[in-house]
Amino acid sequence: MIRWYLLVCCGLLTGCMASPAPQVSTVRLHNEASLPLVAQSIDEEAGCVVLPPEELVRVGDETTADEALLNADLTPPQDVGTVVEPEPLFDFPVVENDKVRYLVDYYTGPGRRTFTRWLQRSSRYLPMMREVFKREGLPQDLATLAMVESGFNSNAHSWANAVGHWQFIESTGRMYGLENTWWRDERRDMEKATLAAARYLKDLYQRFDGNWYLAVASYNAGPGKMSRAIKKYHSTDFWELCKGSYLRAETKNYVPKLLAALLISKQPVKYGFCELDYQAPLAFDTVILSEATDLELITELTGASYDELKRLNPELKRWCTPPGETNYRLRVPTGCAGGFDEKYAQVPSSERARYKRHQITSGDTLLKLAHTYHIRVDDIISLNKISNPRALRIGQNLILPLHRDYTSRPLAELQDDYLRSKRRNYTVRSGDSLWSIARKCDVTEKQLRVWNRLGWSNVIQPGQRLVVSAPSSRVASRSKALKKVVYQVRSGDTLWGIGRQFSVQTRDIRQWNDLTEDHILQPGDELTLLVHGDRRS
Structure with a gap:
């Protein structure tokens, strides 16, 4: 038995020695590379399996073709019903480290619901964005940065007054x-x-x-801030700069957020998004308007709904195209x-x-305006809800x-309809001080004292939550004399109709209920409304 086993082993050894040795190449991708390299195939005549061209080496990894083969799963799939996603291709340098994995864990865990909405919206905007980036000679994967910036919400408005998909x-x-004018943004x-x-x-x-990580980080922090960080720490390595305290936590997490978003969006099933x-x-389609035109007229001429026109033309802040602009x-x-x-x-x-x-x-008087524009005083009073x-x-x-044939829609659009982001909070850790928190969050100690009603006290406790961003004045001004109403959607309801019934604005209903502009109401849905205390439902 032993003799037979030795003969078999010798035969296998002789066969391997007779075959030409496969050529091994080491592949390393650096941060400045814009395109990933493909691992070199192994000679099929040597009796080995050739790796398909989709097998890519991630940026920052160092591996050989032999190692890639040893790590490859050559077992044929047993369950034909299982969805098998191809290995992702990246044209942007991607690494996986502890910071990136932490964000992946967050997006697939506590942040799953939010990231699911981002993924579902991405298919609406990413094809167009990738095409624009391609025309400009940039990595198309970089368009995913809009997901990190705004979650693909054109009405997003940050606490720092940054607006739109790209903030x-x-x-x-x-x-x-x-x-950005009164009429459009x-x-x-x-x-x-x-x-x-x-x-x-x-x-x-x-x-x-040519360092993409520094370019992306400076999109968040500002190029001046990033240049000062490089000078301070004598390094152009983004990960090294993150070890210091000069950059804000938001900037340190910015690149890892993009990398985590890329990893998940390329293989959503792998990460549990089914x-x-x-x-x-x-x-x-596109139509040309020779002069300022109301969207209500466009709805009559095209059959499109007012809300559809606003969704497709989010730059329009009001009820019509900008006055004075032709074509x-x-x-x-x-x-x-x-x-x-x-x-038309x-x-x-x-x-x-x-x-x-x-x-x-x-x-100015109402009578004077009525004579000037050949309209009735009563119509001005009615449309503008003038009590005195x-x-x-x-x-x-x-x-x-x-x-x-006027409606109250223009009156509802006198105010900007941005969806403002929530105020930022910070949880105090052991060793923190107001000075260190102010520096981390790029605010002043005085602001922290005012926002958190601390007076002149320097006492803060680990676990305490501090507000670290300015409030939205528009939201704050409406917080008085309001009551919460839960409205159940009925067949035929629209956000505009519900808003008119309760004297609230459509954009506020969206903000209160975290609804996107293209959200479709379903009978039975429950909407939370904040209405004036004397308003009867």
Whole structure:
């Protein structure tokens, strides 16, 4: 028996020695690489299995083709019903370390519900964003940064007054061609803002000598802050910079958030995100408006709903296209543009804008406005819900109905409809002080004292939660004399109709119930409303 075993072993050894040795290559991807390398195949004639081209080596790993083969699972699948996802391909440098794994654990654990919504929205916007990044010569995977920034919500408004999918503050947005006026905010437009973000990231990439991690981190912290961190710690390694205390925790987690989002979104089933209800990719037709036009008129000419037009054109803050702008390109749902030009041409110019915004100046009266615009005083009072016609305030905005068939929708859109992010909180740890927390959160000690009503006391306890961001003045001003009402949705209900019934605004209903702009109400749904105490349901 032993003799037979030795003969078999010798035969196998002789066969292996007779075959040419496979060529082994070491593959290492560095942070500055923009495309991953493919592990070299092993000679099929040597009796080994050739690795498919999808087998990639992650950035930062060092492995040989032999090791990759030894680690490969060559067992044929037994369960044909199991969903097998291909190994992900990245065109952005991806590493897995403790910081990234921590964020992966968070998104698949406590943050699962939020990340599920992000994934389901991603299919609506990512194809367009990736295409823009491709045209600008950037890694397409970098478009996933919008998921980290806003969760693909064009109405997102941070505590730092950053707006839209790409969370531009006004000054940076203006540098990259994004206009913000009373009528529109181009930071909320998915195409314009994505192009601006791509160009901004390209500039940051060049500024930091082709280091994508520093470019991405500076998108959050600002290029000046990142440059000072590099000078302070004498390093251009993002992970080394994170070991110091100069960068905020938000910036230190920013790159790991992107990497975690990439890993999960490329293989959602692997990370337990099954049966996702992905939204349909963004699709629309475009019509050209020669002058300022009310969206209500567009709904009549195209058959599209008002809410659909607002969802497709999130840069519009009001009820019409910007006054004074000619040849405005308005998105309409696919199939709604047919015959529009002919119908639009038949509408007299005087009837295309049915409302006018008028800001009260010294000497204005309702009678004077009525004579100037050939409208009735009663209509001005009714539309603007004026209780005392003699108590007009200088600077007050009035909506003047220029058409008999007016609605209260323009009045509801006098205020910006941003969804403001919640105030940030910080849990005090052992060894923390107000000075160290203020430095971490990029605020002042005085602000911490005011927001948390600490007075001059320096006493804080581990486990204590401190508010570390400014409040939203709009939300705070409406918090008085309100009561909570739970409304059950009925067949035929719309957010606009519910808001009109309870004298609240649609954007507030969305914010109170964490609803996206494209959320569809279902009979039986329960909505939480905050209504004035004297309001009867």
